[in-house]
Amino acid sequence: MARFTVLGTAPIPGQKGQLRLLQRNDEFTIKIAGVPGDLMNSRMHGSEDALATLACEHLVNSDNARVLIGGLGMGFTLAAALKTLKDNALVTVAELVPEVVEWNKGPLGCVAGYPVNDARTMVHVGDVGEVLRNNKASFDAIMLDVDNGPEGLTSKDNDWIYSDHGIKSAKAALRENGILAYWSASDDTAFSKKLQKIGLKVKAVTVRAHTAGKGAKHVIWLAW
Numbered sequence: 001m002a003r004f005t006v007l008g009t010a011p012i013p014g015q016k017g018q019l020r021l022l023q024r025n026d027e028f029t030i031k032i033a034g035v036p037g038d039l040m041n042s043r044m045h046g047s048e049d050a051l052a053t054l055a056c057e058h059l060v061n062s063d064n065a066r067v068l069i070g071g072l073g074m075g076f077t078l079a080a081a082l083k084t085l086k087d088n089a090l091v092t093v094a095e096l097v098p099e100v101v102e103w104n105k106g107p108l109g110c111v112a113g114y115p116v117n118d119a120r121t122m123v124h125v126g127d128v129g130e131v132l133r134n135n136k137a138s139f140d141a142i143m144l145d146v147d148n149g150p151e152g153l154t155s156k157d158n159d160w161i162y163s164d165h166g167i168k169s170a171k172a173a174l175r176e177n178g179i180l181a182y183w184s185a186s187d188d189t190a191f192s193k194k195l196q197k198i199g200l201k202v203k204a205v206t207v208r209a210h211t212a213g214k215g216a217k218h219v220i221w222l223a224w
């Protein structure tokens, strides 16, 4: 079997960690150096697609929908959102690691069909937390997949996103009838309760890693 080749490495801003992009034939993975397993693998994106289809379902016929995605990863959530939304939508995608954006414009872009190049995409290089804090009543859907889930992995700073303050900022960044969606590698009843305590209605949806309905089970919380 062919071996993986390292295509690029990138420091994680504000952290000691490093992201690594690897390729083997038509398979790409993004790993965190020194951490077992993949942060992302191009062969498994059913749950990343579902994050967008579930969060944007109510916007299929909406004009001028405005949505926020954090982070970009391999671009699957972004591609699925663009597929669901109309031509006059605007999708802001916040990505902490500048090199991830470059990889998506370059060798990695083919896996999701180069969604960063879509005219409706606006890339914000930086922390999605900043975007949440600086935009009030701005988005019809907010999709957050910046980490392994409430337990974190990439960056300790991401704990804020899953904290009371972070959730309240995300709620404040929603337009009327907007939806928040959080991806997580595994279920976490404490996080469901936290969302409810903040006054949000919550639905936890189990999704599979593979598009064919197979593979590991992940969770998407929809909150409104």
Ligand SMILES: C[S@@+](CC[C@H](N)C(=O)[O-])C[C@H]1O[C@@H](n2cnc3c(N)ncnc32)[C@H](O)[C@@H]1O
Pocket: 039, 040, 048, 049, 070, 071, 072, 073, 074, 075, 076, 077, 078, 094, 095, 096, 097, 100, 126, 127, 128, 129, 145, 146, 147, 154, 155, 158
């Ligand atoms: C699991 S991947 C996202 C996968 C994505 N849903 C997809 O479809 O490929 C997580 C991404 O979030 C980025 N990230 C981590 N912390 C972030 C933050 N605070 N703000 C924005 N992006 C962040 C990582 O660099 C990584 O690219």
